[in-house]
Amino acid sequence: MGLSYWSTHLIACYAKNNSLGETLTLGRQNITIPKRFREKLSSNHELQSAMLSGFCEPLLVKLGATSVNSLDVSDYESCDLTLDLSQPVPKEYWNRFDTVLDYGTSEHIFNFPQVLSNIFMMLKNGGAYNFCLPVTGWCDHGLYQFSPNMFTSIAASGYFDLKYLFMQGGNVQSRVYAAKGFVGLRSIELLSHKKISAWGILTKNKKATLEKELINIFQIYYLKSWEQARGNNTNLKTYTDSAHGALSSIDTGNINSLLKKYIPEKIKQMLWFYKAYRSLSFDDVNENFDSYMVQYDLQNKI
Known part of the structure; x- marks a missing residue:
């Protein structure tokens, strides 16, 4: 679990025009950027180099979070909230957070529908679920790897709206790829010797409600x-x-x-x-982030 070079760049670009507000991280998130690559991020986002290592709380506050809490099933890393996301979260945590960061947590939890439902309940209306989850190349890292189709299908459920979706490699010198819109496919080869992850923003639909049942998703x-x-x-x-x-x-x-x-x-x-995807450099993302918002028109399925 943690913030890589690309995921740090993406959330910093997102935070320029979007308030993180009261933020919850799923797990305590480490920043995993090699020292020699921190300077470019520091200069582009006016960050102190020290913020680009260790736990992510100081970085998120610098990016505009008004508070940062961490949640984990164990307190071995001194998290703020000890909860099992495979079970329904208590009502005291409902509608509490503006942003939930899931940077490499959900793939380790068997009951993903419950995790997603918990995230929905903990977010305020319009709040952002910011994920960075494995797509391919992560065999045996966790219990799951996620097809990009998962995130478009989540949006099609009507509980969330998909705002951004990028594919990112684990290599600092690699590029990122922005989704141009919804693409429904039966199958597609996306094979690489590199680890590929999906980074994106799903916002809680203000009209959606969920209390007892789990979020139900169809491809x-x-x-x-x-x-x-x-x-x-x-x-x-x-x-x-x-x-x-x-x-x-x-x-x-x-x-x-x-x-x-x-x-x-x-x-x-x-x-x-x-x-389906637009290839982007570091500067492309930095200068034109908002222009890569996913474009689609889809009837709600609730």
Whole structure:
């Protein structure tokens, strides 16, 4: 659990125009940035180098948090709240926090639906669930790795709105990739020798309510399929074929159809990825963060 180079840069950019307010971290979060890479973050975000190591509370306060509490199932790292997120949280913690940070905690908890429901209950209306969770390359790190489709499907449930979604590598010299919008796919290869994580912001829908039941989520691809089967038309932007979706915009004749048939699968997958995600440098994120907000139009499913 902890804040990497890229996740620190992303939350610092987010905090420029969004108040962290009363903040809760799931687990005590360490900052895991090698010393030689701290200077760029320090100069870009006016941070003291000492804030980029150790536990994250001083950094979050500098970024605008009015208070920072940590929650864990054990007090071995001197957390503020000792709670088991696989069980419903007591009502005294409902509607209490403006921001909940989940930087590598949920993948270690078997009962993820309960974790998500607890986060929903602990957030104030409109509050932000800021996650950074493993996508691929983290075999045996935790109990789960999460498809990016998980986060778009959470938003499709109507309990949260997806504001930002980035794919980030573990390498400091790597780039990040911003999602352009909802993409519903049956499958996609995203293989790398690097560890890939999803960083994003889901905000609590002010109209949603939840007290006794768990948040129920259906995969967004099948929501679209069911709507089509009923003859309903949603505005969900979907590529329905994982192999050919990236080429759909150029399907104008037999030649293109033949090209789609014979282009190697890995090339098709790569084309899809670059259609769905925008490659960004450190400076791109720093200068234009708000422009990478996820764009979509989706009917609530509650």
